[in-house]
Amino acid sequence: xxxxxxxxxxxxxxxxxxxxxxxxxxxxxxxxxxGIGTYYFFKEVPPGIDPxxxxxxxxxxxxxxxxxxxxxxxxYEIVTKxxxxxxxxxxxxxxxxxxxxxxxxxxxxxxxxVSEAPVVIYIRDEKVGFxxxxxxxGMYIYETETHVRNMLGDPGIRVMSIGPAGENLVRFxxxxxxYSRQAARGGSGAVLGSKRVKAIAVRGTKDIPVRDxxxxxxxxxxxxxxxxxxxxxxxxxxxxxxxxxxxxxDAGFLPVNNFTGGHLDDVxxxxxxxxxxxxxxxxxxxxxxxxxxxxxxxGNIGMEGxxxxxxxxxxxxxxxxxxHEIAEYNxxxxxxxxxxxxxxxxxxxxxFSGVVGEELGREDGAGSVSGGKGKGNDRxxxxxxxxxxxxxxxxxxxxGGILAEGLKRVGDxxxxxxxxxxxxxxxxxxxxxxxxxxxxxxxxxxDRGACHLRSWPIGRELSGILPADDLRKxxxxxxxxxxxxxxxxxxxxxxxxxxxxLLDDVLAELVNEATGEDWDLKKMREVGERIWNISRxxxxxxxxxxxxxxxxxxxxxxxxxxGPLKGKLIDREVQDRxxxxxxxxxxxxxxxxxxxxxxxxxxxxN
Amino acid sequence: MSFLRIDKKLCTGCRICETxxxxxKEGVINRALSRIRIYRVDVTRLSYKVCxxxxxxxxxxxxxxxxxxxxxxxxxxxxxxxxxCGECVKVCDRLFVSPDGKRILMCDQCGACIPxxxxxxxxxx
Numbered sequence: 124x125x126x127x128x129x130x131x132x133x134x135x136x137x138x139x140x141x142x143x144x145x146x147x148x149x150x151x152x153x154x155x156x157x158g159i160g161t162y163y164f165f166k167e168v169p170p171g172i173d174p175x176x177x178x179x180x181x182x183x184x185x186x187x188x189x190x191x192x193x194x195x196x197x198x199y200e201i202v203t204k205x206x207x208x209x210x211x212x213x214x215x216x217x218x219x220x221x222x223x224x225x226x227x228x229x230x231x232x233x234x235x236x237v238s239e240a241p242v243v244i245y246i247r248d249e250k251v252g253f254x255x256x257x258x259x260x261g262m263y264i265y266e267t268e269t270h271v272r273n274m275l276g277d278p279g280i281r282v283m284s285i286g287p288a289g290e291n292l293v294r295f296x297x298x299x300x301x302y303s304r305q306a307a308r309g310g311s312g313a314v315l316g317s318k319r320v321k322a323i324a325v326r327g328t329k330d331i332p333v334r335d336x337x338x339x340x341x342x343x344x345x346x347x348x349x350x351x352x353x354x355x356x357x358x359x360x361x362x363x364x365x366x367x368x369x370x371x372x373d374a375g376f377l378p379v380n381n382f383t384g385g386h387l388d389d390v391x392x393x394x395x396x397x398x399x400x401x402x403x404x405x406x407x408x409x410x411x412x413x414x415x416x417x418x419x420x421x422g423n424i425g426m427e428g429x430x431x432x433x434x435x436x437x438x439x440x441x442x443x444x445x446x447h448e449i450a451e452y453n454x455x456x457x458x459x460x461x462x463x464x465x466x467x468x469x470x471x472x473x474x475f476s477g478v479v480g481e482e483l484g485r486e487d488g489a490g491s492v493s494g495g496k497g498k499g500n501d502r503x504x505x506x507x508x509x510x511x512x513x514x515x516x517x518x519x520x521x522x523g524g525i526l527a528e529g530l531k532r533v534g535d536x537x538x539x540x541x542x543x544x545x546x547x548x549x550x551x552x553x554x555x556x557x558x559x560x561x562x563x564x565x566x567x568x569x570d571r572g573a574c575h576l577r578s579w580p581i582g583r584e585l586s587g588i589l590p591a592d593d594l595r596k597x598x599x600x601x602x603x604x605x606x607x608x609x610x611x612x613x614x615x616x617x618x619x620x621x622x623x624x625l626l627d628d629v630l631a632e633l634v635n636e637a638t639g640e641d642w643d644l645k646k647m648r649e650v651g652e653r654i655w656n657i658s659r660x661x662x663x664x665x666x667x668x669x670x671x672x673x674x675x676x677x678x679x680x681x682x683x684x685x686g687p688l689k690g691k692l693i694d695r696e697v698q699d700r701x702x703x704x705x706x707x708x709x710x711x712x713x714x715x716x717x718x719x720x721x722x723x724x725x726x727x728x729n
Numbered sequence: 730m731s732f733l734r735i736d737k738k739l740c741t742g743c744r745i746c747e748t749x750x751x752x753x754k755e756g757v758i759n760r761a762l763s764r765i766r767i768y769r770v771d772v773t774r775l776s777y778k779v780c781x782x783x784x785x786x787x788x789x790x791x792x793x794x795x796x797x798x799x800x801x802x803x804x805x806x807x808x809x810x811x812x813x814c815g816e817c818v819k820v821c822d823r824l825f826v827s828p829d830g831k832r833i834l835m836c837d838q839c840g841a842c843i844p845x846x847x848x849x850x851x852x853x854x
Contacts, residue, residue, distance in 0.1 A: 192748045192758055219744070219769070226760070248828075265772050278768040278776065278822075279761070302772040328761035328828035336752065404773045405848075407743035412847035414741040418773035425772040 125637035136236030155186030158613035160202035170664040190225035197409030205309035208548035212309035217408035218301030226327025256321035286460025289316035295465035303427035307462035362395035364431035375686030376558035381475035386686020435553025436467025468550035547572035606651030730803035732782035739850035746842035753841030788817040
């Protein structure tokens, strides 16, 4: 029920497919989505392989709630080895692709091998077609989707695609779906590019069975109430993620000038009210009543967004305060198929450290080019430089050949590692981690590198629910929420309507009524814990040790440069103490290795 | 004749109407059995397809077996006559062939989708 209990294996080398059963035991121990995806990933991807080579696998995972009427249940997970970080990667995306691919009648898709020539994979229920894509190799993302849908002649088809950045194996290339949604982090687009998969077109016409439709519908009603009563939903629905600009700036952890400052006096040009004026079309992911996506269009520049991350990192982080300028950078990242977070942090580091941009004549210091009120030719030269960089990265031209290799390589090559905001090679999202010990810990310990989506303790730290003097309580909160969020990403539902993690029993009820299984939040949290241990085992096999679990040196040496938290840093000693507590609470050794007793308790064999 | 009206200024393309329709008319969750479809055609553009009860329906003469007719409440399909040949769909993309190819799907203004729309974009006109 709700599950199809089977996966579709697509071998690109031989252009063969195979249907395999997913054992019930795996479903009950890993739930779905990130869980079952991680299980197969760990089982099938040996240590030390080249993420851009034939042995990497590209797993698309759905969960038991996807494609049902559970609200906000159209998200899919990708699990693969990251070309950017060389470690475990999972990334997810909304839109409508997830519910469509689930309706083909499979829970999981494993792409393996390499296609001899560029190909579009067309999955229509159980039928899989391999369509020559040589004539569209090189096409931008939006055109690719329209072209593929028209070529296949069914307006109900949904498309996942890569752009030229993925084709050229840019290590932070994204995977896109439904035009403007991305599974962007960590370079999964380059993995598809290395397999020469230009796009995956899907059309699913299967019934989505649930145990009892009436009972399930009653739980769906309750889920809608839970969502309606979530105090964060109203702003999210009305303004989308730009709602974060004002509170983040007020609290002083906005990324300013390559994560030197934390606050600007005036963010009114890019706050939620300014962005709201630019919306031409409200859009929604499948089955979601929140509908937080904001459609932007100006001339031929169109997108869902810009979202908060892009506003932060292509905004104040690089001294830009004009939403249209930000939108243009966002547009090119979308069309080239590139992660705006990595591109934004990279360009921020390059501009700030002077590697590029001498013509700008910038002064140093927070806010010196803020308000976009720099001289006309400053703005024009900056725009020219940024657009040129995005193009050069995408096509690996000149300096782009090094930039496309990612943050760590750029740091080494230009001697600017100190200025690069990353953990394990993944660039910081648009929140300065010096804001709080909990936020620092979240970036330090996230499974795929610096990521804010695994846990979000900052609100409770600022409000005092997690007091400043109780490090253990903060660490405990992060561990539990990381586990809970991993379970949420196994269902898979979106965190915006339901909150981050497992905040209401209705999530377990939805799964139980859909599948006939017997879940509670405690069992789900345990799945999350299991996932965190497996991804850690994978990372250790790839050479990750405790020394990789720290913030870059700058964040323990220099404090935030401006705002209410001016001067705040997270010193090395605090990071050490947090790691000791974190490993202890996770049942890992002092070096961050999962202990035998922990693995045995979770039923994991190494 | 009354028909289901979609307010394009309010619709966000969430497609909750599609599952509401399939549940009401078919008793299952299956968007491919819905009589209303919201497609995505461009990065910020949707396309909205549902029978709008044309005054001069193209589907009626297109049907080779006379399964589509003008009834008291509007254009309807006789399920016992329709064999899913799809000739009507060729002249109107507001009708849909079922996945098993055996029948066509046409909105009959039952209104089940209306209360489900989170944007209040649906009404009977």
